[in-house]
Amino acid sequence: MIEKMDIFxxxxxxxKHAAARQSVIAQNVANADTPGYRARDIxxxxxxxxxxxxxxxRATRASHRSTADATQTSATxxxxxxxxALSPNGNSVALETEMMAAAEAKRxxxxxxAVYQTSLGIMRSALGRR
Numbered sequence: 241m242i243e244k245m246d247i248f249x250x251x252x253x254x255x256k257h258a259a260a261r262q263s264v265i266a267q268n269v270a271n272a273d274t275p276g277y278r279a280r281d282i283x284x285x286x287x288x289x290x291x292x293x294x295x296x297x298r299a300t301r302a303s304h305r306s307t308a309d310a311t312q313t314s315a316t317x318x319x320x321x322x323x324x325a326l327s328p329n330g331n332s333v334a335l336e337t338e339m340m341a342a343a344e345a346k347r348x349x350x351x352x353x354a355v356y357q358t359s360l361g362i363m364r365s366a367l368g369r370r
Contacts, residue, residue, distance in 0.1 A: 250289070251356040257285045258349035264319045265342045268333050275329040280319040281341060285348065 261282045271277040282288070324332045 245359075247359045248356065251352045251359065253289050254285055254352035255349055255356075257282070257288060258345045258352060261345040262342065262349070265338050265345060268338050269335065272331070272333045272335060272338075275331060277331050277333060279322040279324060279333045279338070281322045282319055 264280050264282055268277075268279045322332065322337075324334055324337065326332050
């Protein structure tokens with residue numbers, strides 16, 4: 241059980257994804273009046289996270305596999321341009337959309353922390369610690 245703690249990896253991945261998304265959203269808000277700026281976003285966590293494949297070959301070093309075969313979360317999720325209407329100056333940032341996206345990112349981060357704390361509490365209980 242202790243050797244394979246996927247729940248912690250998933251919670252950590254979700255927290256990192258939410259933080260990266262919050263950063264991209266902050267950049268969008270900061271450039272809301274910049275002419276020609278296109279709003280960006282990060283793909284959803286479900287699309288970005290690829291769980292470890294326990295049935296496949298195991299590598300002890302990163303150089304054992306090519307990057308195409310890697311099955312771990314990306315350290316830096318790639319931002320993509322968000323579709324939307326352009327303002328007369330060519331800017332595609334809508335502050336309402338950014339605030340909704342920021343709320344979603346906060347929700348994901350809070351969920352990751354709750355899962356992590358709950359899992360840690362279960363482990364402590366199993367070990368007889370509080």
